[in-house]
Amino acid sequence: MTGTTFSSTRALLRLAIATTLVSPYLIWLAKISAWQWPTLVEWASPFANALVQASLSAFLSLGMGFVLFLAAQGWRAPRTRPFLEILLLLPNLVPPLFVALGLLSLFTPWMRFPYGMGAVVGAHVLINAGLVAIAFERLVQARLGGVIEAAWLLGTSRWRFWQQIGWPLLRQDVLSLFLFVFSICFTSFTLPLLLAGEQTLTLEVAILDLIRLQGRWDVAVILATTQTLALLLFALLLPGGFWPSRAVDRTVGFLGVAGLKWLVVLPTLIIFSGWSVGIVTTGIRHWPGDLPLLESVLTTLGIGLGTGLLHLMGFLLLAYVLPHAGLNRFLNGYLAPSPVITGFALLLLPGESEEIQLFKVMVAITLISFPLLYRWIVHSALLSLRQQIQTAYLMGSSFSQILFEIVWPQAAPQMLRASGLAALWSAGDFGLTGIVAGQLNTLPLLMESLINSYRLESAQLLLVPLLLLSLCLYGLFVGSIRYVSR
Numbered sequence: 296m297t298g299t300t301f302s303s304t305r306a307l308l309r310l311a312i313a314t315t316l317v318s319p320y321l322i323w324l325a326k327i328s329a330w331q332w333p334t335l336v337e338w339a340s341p342f343a344n345a346l347v348q349a350s351l352s353a354f355l356s357l358g359m360g361f362v363l364f365l366a367a368q369g370w371r372a373p374r375t376r377p378f379l380e381i382l383l384l385l386p387n388l389v390p391p392l393f394v395a396l397g398l399l400s401l402f403t404p405w406m407r408f409p410y411g412m413g414a415v416v417g418a419h420v421l422i423n424a425g426l427v428a429i430a431f432e433r434l435v436q437a438r439l440g441g442v443i444e445a446a447w448l449l450g451t452s453r454w455r456f457w458q459q460i461g462w463p464l465l466r467q468d469v470l471s472l473f474l475f476v477f478s479i480c481f482t483s484f485t486l487p488l489l490l491a492g493e494q495t496l497t498l499e500v501a502i503l504d505l506i507r508l509q510g511r512w513d514v515a516v517i518l519a520t521t522q523t524l525a526l527l528l529f530a531l532l533l534p535g536g537f538w539p540s541r542a543v544d545r546t547v548g549f550l551g552v553a554g555l556k557w558l559v560v561l562p563t564l565i566i567f568s569g570w571s572v573g574i575v576t577t578g579i580r581h582w583p584g585d586l587p588l589l590e591s592v593l594t595t596l597g598i599g600l601g602t603g604l605l606h607l608m609g610f611l612l613l614a615y616v617l618p619h620a621g622l623n624r625f626l627n628g629y630l631a632p633s634p635v636i637t638g639f640a641l642l643l644l645p646g647e648s649e650e651i652q653l654f655k656v657m658v659a660i661t662l663i664s665f666p667l668l669y670r671w672i673v674h675s676a677l678l679s680l681r682q683q684i685q686t687a688y689l690m691g692s693s694f695s696q697i698l699f700e701i702v703w704p705q706a707a708p709q710m711l712r713a714s715g716l717a718a719l720w721s722a723g724d725f726g727l728t729g730i731v732a733g734q735l736n737t738l739p740l741l742m743e744s745l746i747n748s749y750r751l752e753s754a755q756l757l758l759v760p761l762l763l764l765s766l767c768l769y770g771l772f773v774g775s776i777r778y779v780s781r
Contacts, residue, residue, distance in 0.1 A: 305694075308616045312609075313625055316662060319633075319640035323516045326643055333514040341501035342521070348412060348496040349481035352419035356476050357469070359420050360427020362558065364435075367428055369556030379559055383425030386562045388716070390723020390765060391485040392739050393758055394418055394566055396746075398490070400755060401569030410492025418490055419480045421562045427472065428559075434468050435461075475671065478526050484634050484726045489746075498522045502635045512639075519633035591736040592760060594653070595722050598737065599768040601657040602664075603718030607772075609665055610673050610710040614702045615694060618681045626669055637662050638730030652733045659731050660721045668713040676709035677702070707779040715772030722765045738764070 314321070367379050386394065398418060402408045442460055462469075484499040495501045498518055505515040617623060641655045680702055687697050721728075725739035732740065738761045745754040 305616045305619075308612065309619060309622045312612065312616065313622065316666060319637040319662065320516070320520065322640040322643055323512070323636065327513050327516065330513045330517075333511075333517055338518065338521070341495050341498050341518070344495055345481055345497045345501075345522075348415060348487075349477050349483075351412075352416045352423070352480035353473050353477035355416065355420045356423040356427050356480075357473055359424035361431060362555065363424055363428035363561075364431040366555035366558040367432065369554075370559070380429055382559060382563055383428050385425070386422045386566050387426045388719060388766075388769065389566070389762060390720065390739065391422075392489075392723055392725055392742060393762060394422060395486060395489040396742075396751075396755055396758060397566040397569035399569070399751065401565070403751075408490075410490060411494050412491075412496060414490040414492075415483075415487050415496050418486045419483065421565060422486075423476050423479065424562055425559075427476065430472055434465055434472075438464055438468065474529050477529070479667070481526065482522065482633070485724070488726060499633060499635055502633055506635065506639065516636060519636040522633060586741050587736050588741075588760075591738050591741050592764065594735055595737045595739070595761070595764060596768070597653060598656055598660075598728070599718040599722035599765070600771075601653070602660050602721035603714040603768065603772055605657055605661045606665055606668065606717040607710060607714040609661065610669070610706075610713065611698070611703075613669065613673070614677060614706065614710075615698055617677055618684060623674075626666060626674070634659075634663050634727045635730065638727050641731055647733065649733075649735060652731065652735055656728050656731045656735070657721070659727055660724060661717070663727065664717050664720060668717060672709050672713040672716075673706070676706040680705060704779065708776045711772045711776050711779070715769040718768040718772060719765045722768055723761060 363383060367383065370376070370379055395418065398414070399408055408414070439461060442464075481497065482499060483497050484503075487496045487500050488503075491500065495504065498521075502515045502518050505511045505518070613626075637659050641659050644655070646652075646655070683701050684697055687701055688694070692700075723739055725737070725743045728735075728737055729740055729743065738757055742754040742757050742761070745751070745757070
C-alpha cells in the first residue's frame with residue numbers, strides 16, 4: 296500500500312468513526328420533516344434541573360472521593376492495594392439497577408423511600424466516589440510523587456502541602472475529573488428514572504417524557520443536541536485526560552489519615568447491605584419461576600459479550616487511525632449521544648428479527664458508552680504511545696506492525712478493561728435495552744417488569760444471577776490481559 300493510499304484510507308476511517316458516533320442525530324435529521332423550537336419551559340426547566348443535579352453530584356463525589364483517597368492511604372501494606380482498588384471501584388462496576396434496588400431495600404423496611412433530588416444525588420455519589428478516589432491516587436502518584444517525598448522530609452504539614460503545592464499542580468486535572476463525573480451524572484438515565492419520583496432531574500428523562508407522553512420528536516432531538524453541545528463546550532475548555540495509563544509505584548502514605556481508613560468500605564457497604572437485607576428478608580419463596588429465565592440469561596450474556604467485542608474492535612480501529620489531533624479532540628469532547636434518542640433512532644432502521652434486534656441493542660449501547668470509556672481509560676494509554684508510534688512510522692514500519700507490535704502489547708490492558716466494563720454495563724442495562732429490544736427478554740427487563748408489578752422481592756432475587764453474569768463478563772475480558780500484555 297502506497298503512502299498516499301494509506302493516508303487516504305486512514306482519513307476515510309476517521310470520517311467513518313465520527314459519522315458512526317453521530318449517526319443517531321443524522322437519522323433523526325433525515326426522519327423529521329417539520330421542526331419547532333421548544334418553549335422556554337420545555338427547555339429551561341429540565342436543563343436547569345439537570346445542571347443542578349449533575350453539579351451537586353459531581354461536587355459531592357469529588358469531596359467524598361477525596362476523603363476516601365485520604366482513607367485509602369491509611370492502608371500502607373502493598374498487598375492490600377489491589378483489594379482496596381476493587382473495593383472502591385465495585386459500586387461503579389455493578390449495574391445501576393443493582394444500586395437502585397439496594398437503596399430501595401435498605402429504606403423501605405423502615406420508612407418511605409425519599410424519592411427526588413437527594414436520592415439521585417446520593418446514589419451518584421455512592422457510585423462515583425470510589426472512582427474519584429482511585430483517580431486522585433493515580434494523579435497524585437504520577438504528578439506529585441517526588442514532591443510528596445520532599446515535603447515529608449522537610450516536615451511540611453498536610454494542609455500546607457495541599458494549599459501551596461497539591462492543589463496548584465493538580466487544579467487542571469481536578470477540573471477535568473469534575474467534568475468527567477459531571478457528564479456521567481448529567482446524562483444519567485437509569486438512576487433518575489428509578490429514584491427521582493415525579494421530578495425530572497436529567498434531560499434524558501425529559502426527552503423520554505416528551506416522546507412517550509407528547510410524541511414531540513423534534514423537541515426531544517433539539518434537547519438532546521443541546522445536551523451534547525453543552526458537554527462538548529465544557530470538554531473543549533478542559534480537554535486533558537485525568538487518568539494516567541499506569542499507576543506509578545510511589546508511596547503517598549504521608550497524606551493518609553489512619554483514623555479514616557475504614558471509610559473505604561462505606562459506599563460498597565451501603566449498597567450491598569441494602570441488597571443483603573432484601574435477600575435475607577425475601578428468601579427463595581419469591582423466586583420468579585414463572586418467567587423465561589434461561590432465555591433471559593442467554594440473551595443478557597449475548598448482549599454483554601457482543602457489546603464488549605464491539606468496543607474492543609472500536610478501540611483497535613482507533614489505534615489504527617490515531618494519532619490525529621482533530622479526531623482526538625472530537626473524541627475528548629463528544630461524550631455520548633442521548634440514550635433515548637439513540638434507542639429510538641435505531642428503531643427506525645429496517646429489520647425486526649430477533650437477531651437484528653439483538654445487534655441493534657449492542658450497537659446502541661456501544662454508541663453511548665464508547666466515547667465515555669475511551670476518554671476515561673483508553674485515551675491516556677494511546678496518548679502515552681504517541682512518540683513511539685511516530686518514531687516507528689518515520690523509520691518505515693508498516694502500520695500493521697505498529698498496531699500489533701507496539702500499540703496492542705502495551706495498550707491491550709486498558710482496551711480489554713474498558714471492553715470488560717462495557718460488557719458489564721450492557722448486561723445490567725434496562726433503560727436503553729427496553730427501548731430497542733422489542734420482544735427480547737433480558738434479566739434487567741424482567742426485573743423492571745417485576746418492579747412495575749410491585750414484586751420487588753422477586754426482582755431482588757434476580758440480582759444474584761445478574762451480578763454473577765456481569766462480573767463473569769468483566770472477568771472474561773480482564774482475565775485475557777495476562778495472555779496479551781508484556
